[in-house]
Amino acid sequence: MTTTVNDQSADRTRGPAARWAAACVVFVVGDMTLRLYWLAGGRWGYTACDRTALVDPAGGCGADRVEVLPFWAGWGAVAVGVALLAVIVCAVRFPGRWTAAGGWAAAALLLVVAFPLHLLFEVPAALAGRQSDWRDLGARLALVAAGVLFVGLANAAGPQRQPVAARYQPVPRWTRLWAYAAVALPVVGWAVPHGLWMLGVPFGISERELDDIHRDLSTLTGAAITLVPPLAGLLVLGLVQRWGQRFPGWLPVLGARPVPRLLAVVPAGVVALTLVTYGVLSVAVFVGQLTSGDLRWSEVREGWAVAATLLVFLGWGVALGATTTGYAVATRRRPARPPNRS
Numbered sequence: 546m547t548t549t550v551n552d553q554s555a556d557r558t559r560g561p562a563a564r565w566a567a568a569c570v571v572f573v574v575g576d577m578t579l580r581l582y583w584l585a586g587g588r589w590g591y592t593a594c595d596r597t598a599l600v601d602p603a604g605g606c607g608a609d610r611v612e613v614l615p616f617w618a619g620w621g622a623v624a625v626g627v628a629l630l631a632v633i634v635c636a637v638r639f640p641g642r643w644t645a646a647g648g649w650a651a652a653a654l655l656l657v658v659a660f661p662l663h664l665l666f667e668v669p670a671a672l673a674g675r676q677s678d679w680r681d682l683g684a685r686l687a688l689v690a691a692g693v694l695f696v697g698l699a700n701a702a703g704p705q706r707q708p709v710a711a712r713y714q715p716v717p718r719w720t721r722l723w724a725y726a727a728v729a730l731p732v733v734g735w736a737v738p739h740g741l742w743m744l745g746v747p748f749g750i751s752e753r754e755l756d757d758i759h760r761d762l763s764t765l766t767g768a769a770i771t772l773v774p775p776l777a778g779l780l781v782l783g784l785v786q787r788w789g790q791r792f793p794g795w796l797p798v799l800g801a802r803p804v805p806r807l808l809a810v811v812p813a814g815v816v817a818l819t820l821v822t823y824g825v826l827s828v829a830v831f832v833g834q835l836t837s838g839d840l841r842w843s844e845v846r847e848g849w850a851v852a853a854t855l856l857v858f859l860g861w862g863v864a865l866g867a868t869t870t871g872y873a874v875a876t877r878r879r880p881a882r883p884p885n886r887s
Contacts, residue, residue: 562640565698566633572691573633577626584619591618592680602678625654632695636702648699652692656815657822659688669769675762696811716785720871724785727864731774734857738850739771749850777816781865784809784872806876813869820862827855 583591591614594606632647664685671677741748743764747755762770783789789809794801831852834840845852 561701562637562698565694565701566637569633569691569694569698570630572687572694573626573629576687576691577623580619580622580626583614584623590680590684592678592684594678594681602676602680605680606678608680629695633698636698640702642704645699645703648695648702652695652699653818655688655695656692657818659685659692660819660823664689669773670762670766672769675766692815693811696807700807713787713790714875716871716875720868720875721785723864723867723871724781727781727861727868728775728778730857730861730864731778734854734861736771736775738854739767743767743771749853750848754848754851778861781813781868784813784868789872790876806873810869810873813865813872817862817866817869820858820865822862824855824859824862828859831855 579590582589588605588608588611591608591611592602592605593608593611594602629651632644632651635644636648664682667677667682671679671682738748742750742755742758743762745755745759758767783804788804790804792802792804831840835842835845
């Protein structure tokens with residue numbers, strides 16, 4: 546009898562997992578096809594641009610002249626695609642905790658490679674008229690979408706959970722404190738100095754760096770770069786307020802409905818992971834430059850605000866991650882147990 550119940554539970558899991566798996570397969574097969582096309586000599590959609598130094602982004606920075614494709618743009622990406630297909634097959638054929646973990650790992654890989662933190666700045670700046678590499682932006686937006694698909698697959702393949710309770714689940718006090726820190730950091734550590742720079746105040750940077758900022762950024766682009774992070778940071782409050790668990794009643798269609806748990810946890814977790822990754826890597830590069838002598842302490846003292854920004858991103862990611870953890874703990878549901886049958 547226990548075997549029959551388990552089989553029925555597995556069948557209920559395979560249905561949603563199969564739908565998510567189909568969407569994931571479309572992405573993986575499409576991406577592998579594109580990579581094989583590049584390996585065969587085609588260059589449609591390929592870019593050789595470096596985001597830090599864009600030269601002819603409209604033409605992919607000479608993509609047509611690239612004879613040997615970099616490993617991770619070609620065969621390396623194809624190998625990753627094969628591994629992702631294996632994850633998809635296992636999620637459908639053998640749903641459970643371990644295959645769900647594989648789906649979460651695949652989602653994390655795709656989302657980290659997409660580097661969505663930069664997209665928060667690059668997309669608004671591109672829409673405001675800044676020179677941008679739309680091939681690169683499009684590819685990374687596709688990776689974000691794929692990461693979300695694998696999140697859905699991992700959730701569908703995991704243990705079945707009870708539906709979200711109708712009542713509000715208060716979050717721990719420590720979660721609220723972390724949430725307030727996650728809101729304050731992008732305002733104090735990002736918006737304030739960037740706002741002063743846009744106003745012509747050399748706060749924590751040299752006059753030369755200030756001139757470079759005004760030469761490279763239009764007013765509209767500077768405003769977008771300054772305001773997007775703190776405005777996005779305000780969404781963190783939803784993790785500690787009622788409207789983060791139930792849509793406000795004044796919203797059409799969604800009003801008073803429960804907020805899907807993953808809708809809150811996944812985006813917040815992805816951004817937290819990206820912020821921490823960016824902060825750790827940036828600090829490592831910063832320390833490496835100091836160690837090698839490429840960067841001098843006198844330059845750090847003159848432009849201390851730029852160095853401090855690295856710690857702001859790291860602290861912001863930690864604060865957001867802690868807030869997301871508190872929200873997830875407060876709203877979690879244990880896996881549904883099969884009914885006892887004698």
